[in-house]
Amino acid sequence: MMSEHHIDEVKKSVRIYITVFVALAALTVVTVAVSYFHLSLVAGIAVALFIATIKGSLVACYFMHLISEKKLIYAVLALTVVFFFSLLLLTLSGHHNTITGTQIVS
Amino acid sequence: MMPDTIPYTTHERPDTGLYNAKIGIWLFLASEVMLFGALFSSYVLLRVGSTNWPLGHTILNVPIATFNTMVLISSSVTMVMAWASLKLNNFKKYRLYLGLTVLCGLIFLVVKGFEYNAKFEHHLFPSTSTFMAVYFTLTGLHGLHVIGGIIVNAYFLGPGSKMWFKEPERLTNRIEVSGLYWHFVDLVWIFLFPVLYLL
Numbered sequence: 306m307m308s309e310h311h312i313d314e315v316k317k318s319v320r321i322y323i324t325v326f327v328a329l330a331a332l333t334v335v336t337v338a339v340s341y342f343h344l345s346l347v348a349g350i351a352v353a354l355f356i357a358t359i360k361g362s363l364v365a366c367y368f369m370h371l372i373s374e375k376k377l378i379y380a381v382l383a384l385t386v387v388f389f390f391s392l393l394l395l396t397l398s399g400h401h402n403t404i405t406g407t408q409i410v411s
Numbered sequence: 412m413m414p415d416t417i418p419y420t421t422h423e424r425p426d427t428g429l430y431n432a433k434i435g436i437w438l439f440l441a442s443e444v445m446l447f448g449a450l451f452s453s454y455v456l457l458r459v460g461s462t463n464w465p466l467g468h469t470i471l472n473v474p475i476a477t478f479n480t481m482v483l484i485s486s487s488v489t490m491v492m493a494w495a496s497l498k499l500n501n502f503k504k505y506r507l508y509l510g511l512t513v514l515c516g517l518i519f520l521v522v523k524g525f526e527y528n529a530k531f532e533h534h535l536f537p538s539t540s541t542f543m544a545v546y547f548t549l550t551g552l553h554g555l556h557v558i559g560g561i562i563v564n565a566y567f568l569g570p571g572s573k574m575w576f577k578e579p580e581r582l583t584n585r586i587e588v589s590g591l592y593w594h595f596v597d598l599v600w601i602f603l604f605p606v607l608y609l610l
Contacts, residue, residue, distance in 0.1 A: 311498075312499060315495050315498045315499055316499070318495060319492065319495050322488055322491050322492060322495070323488070325488070326484065326485070326487075326488040329484045329487075330481060330484060333477065333480050333481060333484065333604075336604075336605055336609065337473065337477050337609070340468065340473070340605075340609040340610075346610070349609075349610055350610055353605035353606075353609055353610055354602075354605070354606075356605070357601050357602050357604075357605050357606075360601045361598050361601050361602065364487060364594050364597060364598050364601065365594075365598065367491075368487055368488070368490075368491045368590070368594045368597075369590075369591055369594045369595070375427070375428045375429050376428070377427050377428065377429060377434060378429070378433075378434070378437050381434075381437050381438060381441055382437070382441070384441070385441040385444050385445070388445060388448075389444055389445065389448045392445065392448050392449060392452055393448065393451075393452045393455065395452075396449075396452035396453060396455070396456050397452065397455060397456055397459070399456055400456055400459050400460050403460065
């Protein structure tokens with residue numbers, strides 16, 4: 306059985322989960338609303354990815370409990386971030402190394 | 412400890428400070444980041460290198476995708492509430508919340524099915540364009556992950572829930588682990604939605 310202290314802690318977490326849910330829903334509406342402003346492509350990408358990063362962080366920090374996790378999990382994730390960006394840069398480097406005349410069609 | 416039982420399902424391992432399934436799911440999620448990362452970086456490369464890339468909202472249905480985003484976000488909160496209910500020893504609420512999570516997952520898939528069908532009716536296939544190929548590959552892989560999550564959650568809603576009466580703490584940890592996976596699937600969609608539909 307859980308102690309009174311633990312039960313209070315979980316109940317407090319539940320209130321946080323509801324708040325995060327409201328924030329996520331609101332941010333989704335904001336993302337869609339901003340897309341109707343027809344910003345320039347670069348500004349649009351920056352705003353959309355910024356909001357998505359906030360939303361993703363909320364999910365990771367609160368729903369996935371990363372805000373209070375053990376060090377080993379952080380170490381695994383730090384390594385993942387390094388490899389993810391290496392992969393991204395490695396692929397993007399291909400953009401500067403294409404054979405002359407190559408054209409990607411949409 | 413019995414020699415034939417799986418170790419550290421409830422107690423933390425002294426060296427990692429975690430129960431085994433938790434480090435296991437995080438390592439799996441790390442590999443998932445690389446899987447989606449590979450496709451995402453391919454998308455970036457194709458888009459940057461393209462001379463003419465269509466805006467997502469001119470081809471795809473934004474209101475439907477916004478609805479589906481809300482559905483997935485809701486399923487994430489019901490998933491974490493299912494876990495919290497077990498922590499509060501409320502098995503009935505656990506089943507209610509997990510049931511809602513499965514339902515939301517199914518709604519997401521049905522809506523996605525309608526969306527795919529509308530594309531096919533308009534003769535838009537993966538072979539139609541690079542954009543459509545990227546769209547079907549990314550959302551298709553994501554959809555497969557949703558199906559996987561539904562299967563696991565449905566198991567814990569049905570036969571898997573019996574564990575509550577013998578090893579409640581172990582079931583609570585299992586729900587935390589399946590929740591971590593489900594939240595990850597939600598997180599991927601949070602990025603896919605603006606990238607494919609809005610930009």
